[in-house]
Amino acid sequence: MVEYAVEVNDLHVWLGERHILQGVTFRCPERTVTAIMGPSGTGKSTVLRAINRLLDLNPEAKVRGRVKIFGVDVYSVEPYVVRRHVGMVFQEPNPFPHISIYDNVALGPKLHGIVRSKKELDELVKWALEKAMLWDEVKNRLYDLPTKLSGGQKQRLSLARALALKPRILLLDEPTANIDPVNAMKIEEAIKSIVREEGITVILVTHMPAQAVRISDFLVFMYKGKVVEQGPTRDVALHPRSELTERFMRGEL
Amino acid sequence: MLRRLLPEFRSNDDRRFFLLHSPTTLIVLLILLSIITVLMLYSVPVLRKEGLGVFIKNIWRPSDYDPEAEVYGLAAAIYGSVYTGLIAVIVAAPLALASAIVVEELIPRRAKGLVSTLMDLMAATPTIIYGIWGMAYLAPLMHRVLLLLHHHLSWLPFFSEPPTTGYTIGTAGILLGIMATPYAAAVIREAYSMIPTHLREAAYAIGATRFEVVRILVSLIKPSILAGLALAFARAIGETVAVSLVIGNSFNISPSITVPGYTVSSLIASQFANAGLYMYMESALFAGGLVLFIVGLVVNALTIWYMKRWEEAIKRV
Numbered sequence: 228m229v230e231y232a233v234e235v236n237d238l239h240v241w242l243g244e245r246h247i248l249q250g251v252t253f254r255c256p257e258r259t260v261t262a263i264m265g266p267s268g269t270g271k272s273t274v275l276r277a278i279n280r281l282l283d284l285n286p287e288a289k290v291r292g293r294v295k296i297f298g299v300d301v302y303s304v305e306p307y308v309v310r311r312h313v314g315m316v317f318q319e320p321n322p323f324p325h326i327s328i329y330d331n332v333a334l335g336p337k338l339h340g341i342v343r344s345k346k347e348l349d350e351l352v353k354w355a356l357e358k359a360m361l362w363d364e365v366k367n368r369l370y371d372l373p374t375k376l377s378g379g380q381k382q383r384l385s386l387a388r389a390l391a392l393k394p395r396i397l398l399l400d401e402p403t404a405n406i407d408p409v410n411a412m413k414i415e416e417a418i419k420s421i422v423r424e425e426g427i428t429v430i431l432v433t434h435m436p437a438q439a440v441r442i443s444d445f446l447v448f449m450y451k452g453k454v455v456e457q458g459p460t461r462d463v464a465l466h467p468r469s470e471l472t473e474r475f476m477r478g479e480l
Numbered sequence: 481m482l483r484r485l486l487p488e489f490r491s492n493d494d495r496r497f498f499l500l501h502s503p504t505t506l507i508v509l510l511i512l513l514s515i516i517t518v519l520m521l522y523s524v525p526v527l528r529k530e531g532l533g534v535f536i537k538n539i540w541r542p543s544d545y546d547p548e549a550e551v552y553g554l555a556a557a558i559y560g561s562v563y564t565g566l567i568a569v570i571v572a573a574p575l576a577l578a579s580a581i582v583v584e585e586l587i588p589r590r591a592k593g594l595v596s597t598l599m600d601l602m603a604a605t606p607t608i609i610y611g612i613w614g615m616a617y618l619a620p621l622m623h624r625v626l627l628l629l630h631h632h633l634s635w636l637p638f639f640s641e642p643p644t645t646g647y648t649i650g651t652a653g654i655l656l657g658i659m660a661t662p663y664a665a666a667v668i669r670e671a672y673s674m675i676p677t678h679l680r681e682a683a684y685a686i687g688a689t690r691f692e693v694v695r696i697l698v699s700l701i702k703p704s705i706l707a708g709l710a711l712a713f714a715r716a717i718g719e720t721v722a723v724s725l726v727i728g729n730s731f732n733i734s735p736s737i738t739v740p741g742y743t744v745s746s747l748i749a750s751q752f753a754n755a756g757l758y759m760y761m762e763s764a765l766f767a768g769g770l771v772l773f774i775v776g777l778v779v780n781a782l783t784i785w786y787m788k789r790w791e792e793a794i795k796r797v
Contacts, residue, residue, distance in 0.1 A: 281681060286589065311687030321678040325700050334696070335686035385682070392686060 230297075232257040232396055232428035233278060238292035240273050240282065247273050249452040250292070255445065260422055260429040262443035262460065264436060266480050270452045271432040272318075275398040278430070279313045280306040296396060311339055314389030318401040320381035322373040322388065329369040331384055332356060335392040351391055358425070359387035360417045379410020386417060390427075397421070399431045403438065415442050436476045440464050448472045450480075519773055522766035526552060529760055534767050538733055547759030554768050556731040560649060560741040561717045561772070564727070567653025567737065568660050568716035569709050575657070576664035576708060577698070583665075584672045585694055596669065603662035611722035614655040619646030619726050626650060626738045643738035647728035650737030655726055656719055660712035667711055671704030672697065703790035710783040714776050720745035744768040 233255040240248040247270045255261040263271045273282070278296070282288040283306050294301045301309045322331045332352045342348040352369075356362040361383040365376070373384055382402060389397060399418065403411035419442055421427050433439050439446055439460065446463040448456045448471070456469045467473040474480050489495040526534050530552065537553025583595050623646030629639045675697055683693040698705070728740020729750055748765045755761040 279685065281684060284681070284684060307684075307687050307689045309687075310685055315685040317678060317681065317685075319678045321682040323679065323682065323696070323700065325702070338686065338688055338692055388682075388686065 230257050231255060231295075232259075232297060233261075233430065234293075234295040235274065235278070236293040236295070238274070238277055238294065239290070240270070240277055241289040242273075242285065243287045247452055248277070248292075251449070251452075251454050253447045253454060253457050255428055255430060257428050258422060258426045259444040260418065260431055260442050261445040261447060262431045262433055262439035263447045263449060264433055264439045264475070265449035265455075266475065267434060269449045271434075271449055272400050274449075275315065275400050275430065275432055278396075279310050279315055279398055281310075281315070311392060312394055313396045313398060314392055314394035315398040316382070316386050316389050316400065316402045318404050320378055320385050320405070322376075322381050322384045324372065324374050326372070327370045328365050328373050328376070328384060331373060332387050332391045335388060339392065341393070352387075355387040355391040356384075358390050358417060358421055359383040360413045361387055377410070379406040379413070382406050382410065383414060383417070386414065390421065394427060396428045396430070399429060401432055401434065404434075411438075418442055436464065436478075448475065450475075516773070519766055519770040522763055523770050524763070526760050526763035526767050530764075534764060535771065538731060540731055542758045542761055544757075550758055550760045552760060552764035554744065554747075554764065554771065556733050557742045557744045557747040557768060558771055559733050560652075560727070561743040561745070561775075563737075563741070564649055564653040564656055564723065564743055565713045565716040567650065568656035569713050571654050571657025572660045572664050572712040573705075573709055575661045576668055576712070577705065579661070579665045580668040580672055581694055581698070583669055585690070599662045599665055603666070607659065607719060607722045610655060610659050611725040614651065614722055614726040618655055619651050622646045622648065622651040622654065630738055637735040638737050641734060641736040641739050645728065645740070647726055647740050648738050649727060649732075649734075649741040652723050652727035652741070652743070653716075653737065655722055656716040657712075659719060659722065660715045663715055664708035664712040667708035668701070668705055671701040671708075675700060703787055707783045707787050710779050714779050717743070717772060717775060718745060720749045724749045744772050 231254045235251055235253050238248050238251040239246070251270070251274060253261070253263075263274060265271055276282045277290055278294050278301065280301060282290060290302070296309070296313065322328075323334070326334070329352055332355050333348055336342050336348060336351055342351055353362060353366075356365060361380060364380060365371075365384075368375075373381055376384060382405075386402070403414050406414075415438065418429055418431070422429055431439070431443060443460045446457060446460040447454055448463060448467075448469070450471050456463055456467060456472045463472060464476060467476060471480065487498065489498065529550075530537070534552055534554055535558065536555050537551070538555040538559075539551050539553040540556075541549075541551045543549040579599065583592055583599070587595060623643060626639070626643040626646070626648060630642055633639045679700065680693070680697065683696045688696060723743050724746035727743060727746055729742055729746060730740040732739045732741050734741075748768055751761065752765055755765055
């Protein structure tokens with residue numbers, strides 16, 4: 228039996244009066260990359276925020292349906308427990324500007340007491356920065372503020388911060404949308420390597436078909452709050468069954 | 481030369497608008513200039529007589545007959561101002577921070593407006609109201625509290641002297657702290673509410689509980705908290721009426737908060753009416769005003785400099 232890392236079943240989300248997600252269903256097998264693709268305003272990010280319960284922060288949000296992570300309903304446990312195991316990287320690079328590069332990465336592990344000594348913490352920080360392909364660029368200025376980093380470096384720092392918690396699932400919300408192509412490639416490399424080497428399951432929201440094809444194993448195409456088509460990336464990308472998917476892949480949507 | 485200082489006008493209306501409104505800015509600047517000038521000029525006689533000693537001696541001896549026998553030293557008042565200011569900051573810090581967090585994080589959005597309006601109302605309450613409340617309620621209460629503290633903790637320098645009344649440095653400091661709280665809270669609240677959503681979400685996304693998120697966000701606005709407290713300090717050392725009613729008006733320099741004291745403002749308020757009868761007293765009080773002005777200026781300048789530095793650092797993210 229295939230073990231699913233994430234199962235989203237008939238998920239509905241309302242923000243105030245607006246019905247944002249209208250019965251979204253998909254599954255992500257463990258150790259794979261699933262790309263959620265679709266035009267802007269389709270509700271892709273909302274799916275991620277329903278998975279790690281960031282939607283709880285919005286008093287207007289109402290959620291119906293089921294989201295399971297390794298068989299556990301995320302709405303049956305405390306949200307911070309979910310987020311402890313489900314990392315997230317946002318579209319906007321968001322390292323904390325007032326603490327050092329080192330402390331940004333170390334904050335989560337310290338909060339959750341997952342290291343016992345300074346040495347262990349140092350190793351974890353190094354590991355996370357290496358995985359985010361940032362170590363070489365910052366190893367000599369770990370105690371500087373992240374304010375001096377470039378946009379792409381900040382985004383990789385955000386990735387390292389998420390990885391430092393050793394999450395089993397990583398949610399990436401258009402992580403390369405606001406950064407230059409070189410940094411975007413580095414992030415894509417990092418994503419591939421963490422899935423391959425660390426066995427982390429990744430859900431990537433993107434509006435770039437090419438990126439989805441490059442790094443994902445499965446593709447979920449969404450349009451106006453609904454899943455239009457899903458399946459192995461090659462199948463959906465090369466032989467789309469829906470006209471909407473085809474038009475999106477051609478860049479017409 | 482003058483032409484270069486003036487803006488270029490595209491029409492006569494612009495020129496008239498400028499000519500009509502620019503004097504108002506000039507008036508404000510002139511007033512400030514005249515304040516500095518008056519403070520300095522009127523301080524000259526006592527500075528000539530006592531030298532800088534007027535700021536470090538603790539003595540207040542007017543003489544009805546011989547002006548040369550008059551001796552004035554502001555040390556007790558300056559000490560009292562700084563000491564009560566510090567107590568005020570210690571009192572205001574937890575109150576302001578806690579109230580700002582409660583308003584921003586804990587209470588429902590609908591109640592938020594009401595509570596912050598109430599806080600603003602506290603700031604708008606005339607200070608004399610605090611003064612008479614302090615006299616009627618706080619001072620008697622503080623007398624009992626300070627007696628208790630002195631009884632049990634007299635080995636601490638802060639409570640070493642027996643309180644004879646509730647009119648003490650401690651009472652004044654606490655009253656000032658309460659009065660300054662809404663100001664500090666407003667600054668902290670503003671900074672807290674301006675924390676960008678993406679940083680707030682970053683804190684939640686690493687699995688922080690609500691309490692932990694608040695801790696992270698509070699550490700993010702530390703400079704604003706400092707600015708709020710600096711404002712509280714500046715308010716406290718400038719406050720006059722309420723303090724004169726509860727501080728006991730006595731020239732003491734003691735670490736104990738259980739004794740009566742003076743602040744520069746309360747000294748000026750209580751002595752100015754009679755100061756004209758003496759040769760140098762008025763000048764000594766102006767010298768006190770000058771000290772207040774300079775301390776306020778330095779505290780504000782440091783705060784603005786620190787905030788600017790922080791804002792620039794934050795902007796780069």
